[in-house]
Amino acid sequence: MASILILNGTVVNENRIFEADIFVKDGLIEAIGKDLQHKTADQVIDATGLHIVPGLIDDQVHFREPGLTHKAELYTESRAAVAGGVTSFMEMPNTVPNTLTQELLQEKYDRAAQASLANYSFFMGASNDNLDEVLKTNPKDVCGVKVFMGSSTGNMLVDNQKTLEGIFANSPTLIATHCESEEVIQRNTAAAREQFGENVPIGQHPIIRSEEACFASSSFAVNLARKAGARLHILHISTAKEVGLFDTDIPLKEKKITSEACIHHMWFSDADYAEKGTLIKWNPAVKTANDRDGIIAGVNSNAIDVIATDHAPHTLEEKQNNYFKAPSGGPLVQHSLVALLDLYHQGKFTLEKIVEKSAHAVADLFEIDRRGYLKEGYHADIAIVDLNSPWQVTKENLLYKCKWSPFEGHQFKSKVMHTIVSGQLAYSNGKLNEVGSGQRLAFDR
CATH class of the missing domain: 2.30.40.10 (Urease, subunit C, domain 1)
Structure with missing residues (x-):
């Protein structure tokens, strides 16, 4: 070497x-x-x-392999990550098939060993009926268990109260959750359909996947974790209201309940739907400027512990469908560090805070062996x-397989x-x- x-x-x-x-x-x-x-x-x-700076550690990406490789691959997206200063990633289990057995989890590790230019880990997926497999997860070499407490692909919505209690009481490692109330979303969807039929405008997305939907689920998860004494990490906080669920006066290494902010929720607001349309359709939704500013404040106050991307590419053809058919998610991992540095130039973050939240704190939160810091022996x-x-984002300099970005032209x-x-x-x-x-x-x- x-x-x-x-x-x-x-x-x-x-x-x-x-x-x-x-x-x-x-x-x-x-x-x-x-x-x-x-x-x-x-x-x-x-x-x-x-x-x-220490290479960024992104604790939430969707690199789409196996089963969805027309959108992305471990190879292509890890290339984009490395070009963006992201040296390690943790990938989610909603691939096809869903990563719901230890065998399927190992297959992803085997593939990454062949293909990834960046360091890697993969979450074990939870469903309503695979608790036995979840409990086999080795905390020494698997980043965590992922629980979708909101709609997802395949068999990954965990909405059985008994199953949730079993996961929270017995998980061998950190539990990372996607928190949106399916009940609230379905109620809001029905109301939107009644008003607009099938041609719901994209501006309704943060109304359908509302503050209420997020807070109801996040607060439920926090209460479950406190009751069980579980190690809970809530992903992609999208509302200012949710920030109030988390402690600011406890050192990270002593916290049992932590949270994550994503680049898009600190960059865009609902005012951007008019120009960007479904290209900024994410779950949870990009919401108001007040929510965006509240999340940034939460990062600076240490209520929110880490910054990630939720990098989740789809083809441009898929994204250009109408509201109900356009999938949620977008590519971000090539531009996360430079986007954070733009926020530094705007006075939103210090350089020290960017490094803390995108490298140091991720390593501490997940207890990663000798990474996330510039230290001798690491x-x-x-x-x-x-x-x-300065440089401009163009199709020509994109490394994502999907070949588009919500930052094009910036x-x-x-x-x-x-x-x-x-x-x-x-x-x-x-x-x-x-x-x-x-x-x-x-x-x-």
């Missing part, structure tokens, strides 16, 4: 910003300090004027960015220059190194 010497960079790590060199050898960070130019390395990166997962290098202020994954230079100056450098994440549990 090639050694790498990074010189003259500005490091952002553990709430500090400082000048340093970094020496990488045998996949690990061997040294961080001043004046390391005497080290002999196979590759040297001059980071003068650039910022060095795996070398590193992104190097130019904060002041000019980002910052650019990812280099990405190191598990000690290998996987992306540099616009070029990918197709070495398959991704490793399986391990957990200190």
Whole structure:
């Protein structure tokens, strides 16, 4: 494995910003300090004027393999992730077939070992009738158990009270939940159909998948977790009201109930449906500007613990259907870091907070072995960015298999220059190194 010497960079790590060199050898960070130019390395990166951050860890992506590979693949989406400074991902179980057995889960790990340029882990899926399989999950090498407490594909809606109580009481690892009340959504859908027939406008999406639907389900999950003493992680918070469910005065490592914010809920609002249409149709829905601002405030107050993407591509043809036929989800993982850096330029986040919520806190929350920080002895997962290098998103520079983005036409202020994954230079100056450098994440549990 090639050694790498990074010189003259500005490091952002553990709430500090400082000048340093970094020496990488045998996949690990061997040294961080001043004046390391005497080290002999196979590759040297001059980071003068650039910022060095831990590679992002995205705890919620849908890479669509197996069964939905016309939308995306582990290979294509991990390439996009690496080009965006994302060095590790955790992928969801609503593939086809749904990941509801240990055998199917292992098949995904086997495929990622062959195809992924980024480090990887996969959630075990829960259904109303697979508790025995869920309980076999090894917390040392599986990131968590995913529970859809809202509509999903296949057999993945868990709405049986007894099953939910069994999962929350007995899960061997963290439980990650999608929280939307199916009852409220169905009631709102019926009302929309009564008003609009089958031609429901996309602007109704946050009314159908409403604040009430989200809060009812999230608060129910929090109460279940408290009753059972479970380790609960609620994904993609989409309302300001939900932020109030979470503690701000408990250190992350002591929290049993945590939450996640996603890029799109901090970027778009319901005012954007007029221009973007179904391209910004996600579940949970993008809601009001007040919700967007409340989520950003929740990240800054530490009510919300981590930032992710919920990267979930569909083909453009699929997305261009009418409201009921257009699937929810969109591609984001190539642009998450640069989007966060735009929010930094807007004064919404500090660089230190971005690193904390997209790397440090994800590693702490999931208890990932030696990742998420720039520390000697840790795996070398590193992104190097130019904060002041504007570029525009076009179809030509998209790496997603679906070849579209809700950011098309937007000019980002910052650019990812280099990405190191598990000690290998996987992306540099616009070029990918197709070495398959991704490793399986391990957990200190």
